[in-house]
Amino acid sequence: MADKVIIKLVCGDCKEQNYVLSRGKKSQGASGGEKLQLKKFCSRCRKHTLHKEKR
Ligand SMILES: [Zn+2]
Numbered sequence: 265m266a267d268k269v270i271i272k273l274v275c276g277d278c279k280e281q282n283y284v285l286s287r288g289k290k291s292q293g294a295s296g297g298e299k300l301q302l303k304k305f306c307s308r309c310r311k312h313t314l315h316k317e318k319r
Contacts, residue, residue: 273315275306282306283315 273283283304300317 269319271300272318273300273302273304274318275309276314276316278306278308278313280306280308281318282308 267289268286269289271285271287272281273285274281283302285300302315303312304315305311306313306315
């Protein structure tokens with residue numbers, strides 16, 4: 265059984281989707297409202313920006 269959630273990381277500045285992650289569903293605790301935010305390089309902005317998860 266593939267019980268995985270695909271998480272797309274979009275740039276907070278230009279909304280470009282730059283990264284895709286998969287995460288096991290069970291790693292999400294009871295507090296499901298928590299959103300992932302990572303600082304990653306955006307090729308469109310050509311700098312590191314805050315990327316937010318989008319499902
Ligand atoms: Zn960007």
